[in-house]
Amino acid sequence: MAKRQVKMYQVVLLLFLSRTFTIISYNPKQGTSFGATTTILGMVAGFVLVFLLFLPGYALIRRNSLPGEAPDLSMCAAKALGKGSAVVDVIYFLFFAGVAGYTVANFELFITTAVYPHASQFLIVFLLILAACYGVYMGVESLSRISIVVFGFFFISMAFIFVALVPDIDWVNLKMPFWSGLEQGMTAFWGGVMDSVGRSVELAAVLYLAPHIIGDLKKGVLAWDAMFTVKFILVSVLIVGVLGQLGITQPFPFYTLTSMAEISIFQRLDSLHVSIWVLMGYVKTALFLFLSAKSLSHMVPEKFRRHTPWVATAVALGFALLLSDNVRNLNLASLANGTGLPVLIAVFLIPGVLWLIDVIRHRKPKGEEANAQ
Amino acid sequence: MKKMIAFFLSCSFLLISMSGCIPAKELNEKLIVQAIGLDSEDGEFVVTLQAYFPQGGGGQSFVDMSKPNNKVVQGRGETITQAVQDAEVSQGKEVFYGHNELIIVGNTLAKEGLSSISSFLNSFNELRPNIQLLVAEDTAEEIVRAQIEGGILPAQVLGKAASSGEETGYVTQCTLIDVMKSLKGDGSQIYAPVVETDQDAEDKTQAVFEKTAVFRSGQLAGTLTEAETRGLMWINDQITRANILVENTNYGKISAQITHATTRRKTRMQDGKISIHLHVSTRAIISERVSGDISPVLDEDIDDIQAELARTITKEMEQALEIGLRDYHTDIFNFSGDVSKYEPQYYLAHRDHWEKVLPEFQCVIEVDCNVDRLGIETK
Numbered sequence: 001m002a003k004r005q006v007k008m009y010q011v012v013l014l015l016f017l018s019r020t021f022t023i024i025s026y027n028p029k030q031g032t033s034f035g036a037t038t039t040i041l042g043m044v045a046g047f048v049l050v051f052l053l054f055l056p057g058y059a060l061i062r063r064n065s066l067p068g069e070a071p072d073l074s075m076c077a078a079k080a081l082g083k084g085s086a087v088v089d090v091i092y093f094l095f096f097a098g099v100a101g102y103t104v105a106n107f108e109l110f111i112t113t114a115v116y117p118h119a120s121q122f123l124i125v126f127l128l129i130l131a132a133c134y135g136v137y138m139g140v141e142s143l144s145r146i147s148i149v150v151f152g153f154f155f156i157s158m159a160f161i162f163v164a165l166v167p168d169i170d171w172v173n174l175k176m177p178f179w180s181g182l183e184q185g186m187t188a189f190w191g192g193v194m195d196s197v198g199r200s201v202e203l204a205a206v207l208y209l210a211p212h213i214i215g216d217l218k219k220g221v222l223a224w225d226a227m228f229t230v231k232f233i234l235v236s237v238l239i240v241g242v243l244g245q246l247g248i249t250q251p252f253p254f255y256t257l258t259s260m261a262e263i264s265i266f267q268r269l270d271s272l273h274v275s276i277w278v279l280m281g282y283v284k285t286a287l288f289l290f291l292s293a294k295s296l297s298h299m300v301p302e303k304f305r306r307h308t309p310w311v312a313t314a315v316a317l318g319f320a321l322l323l324s325d326n327v328r329n330l331n332l333a334s335l336a337n338g339t340g341l342p343v344l345i346a347v348f349l350i351p352g353v354l355w356l357i358d359v360i361r362h363r364k365p366k367g368e369e370a371n372a373q
Numbered sequence: 374m375k376k377m378i379a380f381f382l383s384c385s386f387l388l389i390s391m392s393g394c395i396p397a398k399e400l401n402e403k404l405i406v407q408a409i410g411l412d413s414e415d416g417e418f419v420v421t422l423q424a425y426f427p428q429g430g431g432g433q434s435f436v437d438m439s440k441p442n443n444k445v446v447q448g449r450g451e452t453i454t455q456a457v458q459d460a461e462v463s464q465g466k467e468v469f470y471g472h473n474e475l476i477i478v479g480n481t482l483a484k485e486g487l488s489s490i491s492s493f494l495n496s497f498n499e500l501r502p503n504i505q506l507l508v509a510e511d512t513a514e515e516i517v518r519a520q521i522e523g524g525i526l527p528a529q530v531l532g533k534a535a536s537s538g539e540e541t542g543y544v545t546q547c548t549l550i551d552v553m554k555s556l557k558g559d560g561s562q563i564y565a566p567v568v569e570t571d572q573d574a575e576d577k578t579q580a581v582f583e584k585t586a587v588f589r590s591g592q593l594a595g596t597l598t599e600a601e602t603r604g605l606m607w608i609n610d611q612i613t614r615a616n617i618l619v620e621n622t623n624y625g626k627i628s629a630q631i632t633h634a635t636t637r638r639k640t641r642m643q644d645g646k647i648s649i650h651l652h653v654s655t656r657a658i659i660s661e662r663v664s665g666d667i668s669p670v671l672d673e674d675i676d677d678i679q680a681e682l683a684r685t686i687t688k689e690m691e692q693a694l695e696i697g698l699r700d701y702h703t704d705i706f707n708f709s710g711d712v713s714k715y716e717p718q719y720y721l722a723h724r725d726h727w728e729k730v731l732p733e734f735q736c737v738i739e740v741d742c743n744v745d746r747l748g749i750e751t752k
Contacts, residue, residue, distance in 0.1 A: 114498050134383075172710035179717040245558035246550065249495075260503045260550065268471075268501070 004068075008215025010144035012224045013151045015202040018284040019228050020154070022199040023235055024254050024277055025106040025334075036240035038177045038185045040233050042192020047229040049193060050200045053344070054221050057207045057351035060358060061217070070217070073207040073351060074298045080358040088350065089298045092208070095346050096292035097312050099201050100285050101319025102333055104128050107281040108324045114255050115274060125320045128285060133313040135286030136293055140212050143286055150279045157276050158231075160269070162238065164261035169241030196229070197340035201288075203347040208291045289316055404466040407443065408528035410513030411453065411490055412479035418490075419479075420456040421447045421517040422468070423528050442525050445518050453493040470499035474532040476506045476549065477568065479513040483586060483593040487563065491556045491591075494549055502550040505535055508586040508593070510569035519570045522577045534580050535566055542603045542615030542631070544582045556591055560709025560727050563588040564605065567596060589703040589728065597696060604693030607653055607686060608706050610636040616660070619681040623674055628661040629682055629744065640711040647712055647719060648735045653686060658746040675744050683740040690738050698736075702728040 057073065064071045064079060073092070077085035108124045135143060178185030206221055213220070238257060239247040247253040259270040292312035297305040323330045336342065410421035426444035448460030461468045476494070478487065494500060509516045521527040538544025547565035555563045567584040584596040585605065597605060606612050615631040633656040640649050659678070697705050709727060713720040723730045 117498060170710070172707065172714050175714045175717070179713070180721065243550070244554045246554045249557050256502055256550075259501055262503075 004214045005139075005141045005212050006144040006209075006214065008213055008217070008220040010148060011206075011209060011213055011215075012220050012227070014144050014147040014283065014287060015205060015224050016227050016231075017147050017150055017154065017280045018205070018287055019199055019202050019224075020231060021103065021277070021280045021284045023232070024110060024252060036188075036236060037174055037179075038188035039192035039195070040236055041177050042189040042194075043196050043229055043232055043236070045189070046193045046196020047225055049197055050203065050225050051222060053197070053200070053348045054203050054206070056348055056355050057203070058218060058221070060351050060355040061207065061210050063355070063358060070210040070213070072209070072211050072294070073354070074295060075211075076351075076358065077354055078298075080354045080361065086299055088354070089295050091350065092204070092346070093292050093295035093299070093312070094315070095204065095342070096208075096288045096295060097315040098319050100129070100132070100288035100292060100312075100316040102323060102337070103281060103284050103288065104132075104316070104320040105323035105330055105333075107278075108320070109327065109330060110252055110255070111274075114252050115271075121324050122321070125324055126317065128281065129289075129313055129317050129320060132282055132285035132289050133309055135282065136290045136309040136312070140209065140287075140290055143283060143290065146279075147283055150276070150283055153276050154280065157273050160263065160266070161258060161261045161273070162234070164263045165238055165242050165257060168260075169238065170244065171241065173240050173244045174237065194338060194340045196232070197343055198338045200225075200343050200347070203343065205287060205291055207347070207351060208294055285316075289313060292316065398467050402466055403469045404444075404446070404461075404464065406468055406470050406473050407526050408475040408477060408517050408531070409470075409473060410477045410479065410509070410517035411482055412513050413482040413485055413489075414449075417449050417451060418453050418456040418482075419447065419449050419514065420453060420460050421445060421514040422457075422460050423517045423526075424468075425472075425526060443520075443527060447514070453490060470497070471501075473500060473504055474528050475535075476500075476504060477509050477513040477516045478506065478565075479509050480511055480593070482513075483508050483588075486590075486592040487552060487588065488556055488591045491553065495553050500549060502553070503548045505532055506547045506549060506552055506565050507531075507535060507568045508565045510567055510584075516568055516570065516580075519578050519580075521570070521580050523579075531568065531580050535568070535582065538566070538582050539611070540614050542606055542612050543599045545585050545602060545606060545611070555588075558709075560704050560713070560724065561707040562703045562705050563591070564597070564705045587697065587701055587703055587705055589701060594701045594703050595696075597693065600689050601693045601696055604689035604691070605697065605705060607634070607636060607690050608651060608693060610634075612636075612655075617657070617682055617685055619678065619685055621674070621678055621681060623677075624662050626663040627659060627678060627681075628663075629657040629678070630660040632656050632658055632746075638711055640708070640715045642716055642719065643735065646733055646735055647708075647716065647730075648737065649708060649711065650737045650739065651690065653690075653738070653740045655682070655686070655740070655742050657682060657742060657744045659744060672747075675747075679742040679744050682742040682744070686740045686742070687738050690740075694736050698731040698734060702731055704728070704731060708734060 060073070060076045061070055064076050071079075074085065074089055077088040081088070104125050107128065108121055111124055112119055112121055177189075202224070203221070206217065210217060235254060239253045242257060242260070243250070243253055247256075250256055255270070255274075258273040259268075261269070289309065289312050292315070293308040296308040296311055300308065323333055404422075405425040406422045407425055408423040410419075410423075412419040412421070422445065424444050424446065425442065427442055444464075446460045446464050448456045448458065448463060450456035450459050457468070478490070482490070507516070516531070517528075519527060521530045524530040524533070535544060535546070539546050544566045545564055547563060552563055552565075555561055564585050564587050566582050567586050569581050569583075570578050571581045573579050583599060585602040586596055587594050603612070603615065612631065612634040615634070617629050617631060619627050619629065621627055635654050637652045637654075638649055639652075640647065642648070694706075697703055704727060708731070709720065709724070713724075
């Protein structure tokens with residue numbers, strides 16, 4: 001098994017940055033009225049659901065853990081399915097590469113829509129993925145350490161935005177939950193739940209990072225989920241309070257807020273905030289490329305394993321170019337992501353099925369249990 | 374050795390490729406726009422841009438403040454984007470809008486409706502959401518071309534005049550984000566300061582803000598006078614400082630400076646109609662007394678002065694409510710926000726014809742004025 005290299009708090013920060021990146025991502029659901037406070041209630045419910053979704057995978061890993069060592073999902077699949085675990089490896093290899101490609105495509109859309117319309121789409125995608133590939137070679141330990149620095153910058157950036165914009169919040173925009181009626185309210189509530197679940201691909205990352213982590217997985221995931229939910233709620237309150245109905249019609253409402261935030265002589269700092277987001281995008285892309293390469297390395301012989309990052313990078317690049325080529329492709333991917341289905345399958349369904357198979361195949365017969373007692 | 378070669382190749386590749394995802398332009402190859410004027414003429418958009426164009430005084434001085442330091446370019450087109458491109462092409466430099474301070478909308482375009490320009494304003498990435506929007510008394514071109522003195526650039530002087538005017542309580546502030554929120558939202562309407570130019574005693578051009586333009590469904594519905602504008606600002610809790618003139622039988626004319634003001638609203642249903650209670654709390658200082666009598670204001674007369682101040686504020690608010698709700702039928706007070714929050718059923722039932730129910734609103738005004746300082750004049 002892999003040597004434990006990173007502390008849980010570092011992983012929490014790494015996953016927090018990865019998940020927070022979705023806040024600036026393109027959301028095609030912008031343009032429909034939701035009912036902001038009702039959606040926020042949905043996010044609170046989503047916090048509970050996200051943690052519950054993690055439990056089958058956690059149970060599977062814990063079941064197969066030895067003192068001081070924890071397996072990843074692939075190792076658990078190998079134990080449960082034998083050679084059939086290659087299917088699981090392929091699924092997660094493509095899944096993680098897809099997440100990396102989707103992240104880069106989203107980032108490219110943001111940059112070429114809101115910041116530099118004339119920039120080369122291909123160059124942005126290619127350079128970010130290339131830089132992330134280099135990050136993969138540096139390893140998860142380096143990624144975790146850089147996430148501490150990036151988190152520091154991010155925290156200062158967010159504190160500045162909040163302090164600058166809280167006086168501009170019009171509390172009238174935050175209405176009572178379900179103010180527009182039960183039917184619309186439930187749509188908004190469920191939208192908040194699915195938004196919360198759909199953005200939680202990092203749960204799948206935890207299932208593959210387990211061998212590297214020093215610390216309590218369950219507590220770490222709970223802390224990460226809580227941190228993000230609080231942050232998501234605060235950002236939503238800010239967007240709705242400051243932008244009102246306009247926030248719903250903007251593709252990147254959080255960027256609009258950063259371009260408005262100013263304190264005294266500190267004005268027009270949106271470029272600074274964007275540069276921090278570049279770092280967050282890099283961290284997320286590198287993390288999922290690392291995981292994709294890790295999944296692939298379970299399938300290939302030892303001598304080819306050092307090339308797996310390049311293969312994962314090539315596949316992720318393919319996904320990214322496909323999605324960034326046409327905004328309709330990205331819309332479809334975003335809508336699919338927003339249903340929560342990819343996360344449900346990768347985090348709950350597959351680990352849940354593996355856990356069941358593992359329990360059934362490796363259960364001791366009743367006679368043997370009685371003799372053991 | 375191989376690693377070193379790979380490392381240097383990577384660095385070289387990154388340096389070469391990162392030296393310009395976007396074509397680089399020197400500063401003197403850019404036209405830095407400070408104000409944008411939008412007009413409508415014969416079915417076309419007319420865009421007038423005021424750009425920074427330093428005119429040095431010779432020697433070490435890069436900018437001579439006695440010179441205009443600006444350049445005005447104009448373009449026309451069927452869309453604003455076309456008109457902007459027409460303006461750009463006419464002078465050959467790449468236009469940069471990141472430092473734009475103002476957007477001035479011409480009177481004709483304001484009457485036709487701001488929705489025709491909302492798409493451009495909302496989607497143009499270089500325009501910042503918190504830049505000011507003004508309405509011209511006549512054409513925006515006239516304001517943009519006016520060489521308003523008092524600073525390096527006329528647009529900066531204009532912007533500062535509009536901002537400082539807000540502190541007196543006579544000039545409202547309207548930003549791009551306010552316009553977009555109103556056009557995308559439900560109910561609340563835009564109001565923006567009206568700007569015109571005038572010549573002062575030394576025959577220098579100056580900006581004058583005496584009215585506020587009021588919109589209904591994005592179209593110019595009318596204007597408010599100075600007193601009505603201040604009433605609007607009292608209602609919308611936008612007064613930070615103001616000078617109020619009252620007359621007192623004992624002391625003649627008194628100028629009171631408002632140092633602190635808060636307006637709170639309570640919305641509820643009463644006898645089937647919306648009742649909005651507006652409670653204004655202010656603190657004031659007596660800053661000046663114009664009277665033949667040189668004796669200072671006595672403590673025992675403060676109650677009278679406070680009552681006079683409260684009556685003046687109440688009158689201004691009543692004037693604003695009357696003209697806004699009953700004359701122009703426009704919700705410039707954002708009552709739709711309060712009603713949708715506290716009486717959602719009423720709001721949902723009436724939001725499609727909101728302007729028709731506005732005259733039925735009952736507004737109760739309560740003003741508490743506390744004169745807690747009498748100035749430094751003593752017996």
